Amino acid sequence: MAAFQSFVVCFIVAFAVIVSPTCAALTRNFYDKVCPHALPTIKAVVKNAIIREPRIGASLLRLHFHDCFVNGCDGSVLLDDTANFTGEKTALPNLNSLRGFDVVDEIKTAVNKVCRRSVVSCADILAVAARDSVDILGGPSYRYKVLLGRRDARNASKNDANNDLPPPFLNLTQLLSNFQSHGLNLKDLVVLSGGHTIGLSRCIAFRARIYNDTNINPGFAASLKQECPLTGGDNNTQPLDATTTRFDTVYFKSLLKSKGLLHSDQQLFKGDGSTSDKLVRHYSNHYLDFAKDFGVSMIKMGNMKPLTGTRGEVRLNCRRIN
Ligand code: HEM
Ligand SMILES: *[C@@H]1O[C@H](CO)[C@@H](O)[C@H](O)[C@H]1NC(C)=O
Ligand SMILES: *[C@@H]1O[C@H](CO)[C@@H](O)[C@H](O)[C@H]1NC(C)=O
Ligand SMILES: *[C@@H]1O[C@H](CO)[C@@H](O)[C@H](O)[C@H]1NC(C)=O
Ligand SMILES: *[C@@H]1O[C@H](CO)[C@@H](O)[C@H](O)[C@H]1NC(C)=O
Ligand SMILES: *[C@@H]1O[C@H](CO)[C@@H](O)[C@H](O)[C@H]1NC(C)=O
DSSP states (O other): OHHHHHHHHHHHHHHHHSSOTTOOOOBTTTTTTTOTTHHHHHHHHHHHHHHHOTTHHHHHHHHHHHHHTTTSSSSGGGOOOOSSOOOSTTSTTTTTTOOOHHHHHHHHHHHHHHTSSSOSOHHHHHHHHHHHHHHHHHSSOOOOOOOBOOBBOSOOOHHHHHHHSOOTTOOHHHHHHHHHHTTOOHHHHHHHHGGGGSOEEEHHHHHHHHHHOSSSOHHHHHHHHHHSOSSSOTTOEEESSSOTTOOSSHHHHHHHTTOOSSHHHHHTOOSSOOHHHHHHHHHHTOHHHHHHHHHHHHHHHHTSSOBOTTSSBOOSBTTBOO
């Protein structure tokens, strides 16, 4: 659907201007000629960052998701506020929650240096860093080939971030309609939620679930209440699954046991035999299918409304427009 939309946009632009340089699809080999060391450099910085702090892989994966869901994968999430706009960083889903900005800066500095100029966009850095994180934390997984050639936005919107990112208290119907509004389907929703196989969540995001939900394992809820009291401790973190630095199927296995940490996680498996239930059950014991389908859906997500050709810019510094 997203690919279809960008195809339609491309087609209209190409028609109007006959041959338009603004219309270009993302490609696998975008940097092969212009900077052959770009991708290995990104991977090396990501690898070091994960060695320093294993959680950072999860944080980098989430940055790409939050970038793409708000006006497409255009690096807008990285922009600091300016006099002209209030950016996405202070929007509710992001404030005190998104992390990894310093690692993105480190990557950008490294690629600017190895390429001898600023040619790798911040939007592409997020896409590659997300893929590399999954690859590094995933062991013998299927390494999906990320598509490249995105350019960076010159604006950002706090409002759009508040409106377009799904909050964790949504039910399945609402989660699906949010994903559909981004050109993604139920399978994409389930498999991409598998991103929660790595990383942590703050208490404030799962408090309502552990105190009020009924489809939760009682022992699991009781132990979480120790770490996440009814009042206070909003910033206390807990693992999204039991193996937070392994990209594995434990997230889906936990849902089968009503041990999803977020309300939105457990919505994917309610034990009602729905299509969503079946997908969760399947991924819970088919790691290779999960890894492969995750790559397919990540590419689909990464194709959302990219700026290509001469639109936008390649930022020199990911935090501000040139
Ligand atoms: C389906 C809708 C989704 C909802 C409602 C949701 C919600 C959340 C919430 C509330 C957190 C914790 C934030 C905090 O502690 O402040 C979180 C963390 C995370 N999310 Fe999601 N998420 C969704 C989909 C995704 C997708 C599609 C991905 C990536 C493919 C993803 C990757 C992550 C990761 C890796 C973390 C942990 C980050 C870290 O430890 O720094 N999420 N998510
Ligand atoms: C705000 O926009 C104006 C007009 O486009 C531009 O001249 C100015 O440099 C911008 N300010 C910042 C802080 O980006
Ligand atoms: C949570 O952490 C942020 C900084 O990350 C801080 O500004 C905020 O006051 C903290 N909230 C609580 C309730 O401790
Ligand atoms: C940013 O500008 C582009 C055009 O330059 C526009 O299509 C887009 O909607 C704008 N985004 C925001 C968040 O204002
Ligand atoms: C999901 O939430 C919406 C909005 O609160 C509600 O109208 C709808 O009935 C809910 N759907 C289900 C299946 O619970
Ligand atoms: C549980 O639900 C009640 C009734 O909707 C609400 O007032 C309360 O704030 C909820 N508790 C939590 C921890 O979210």
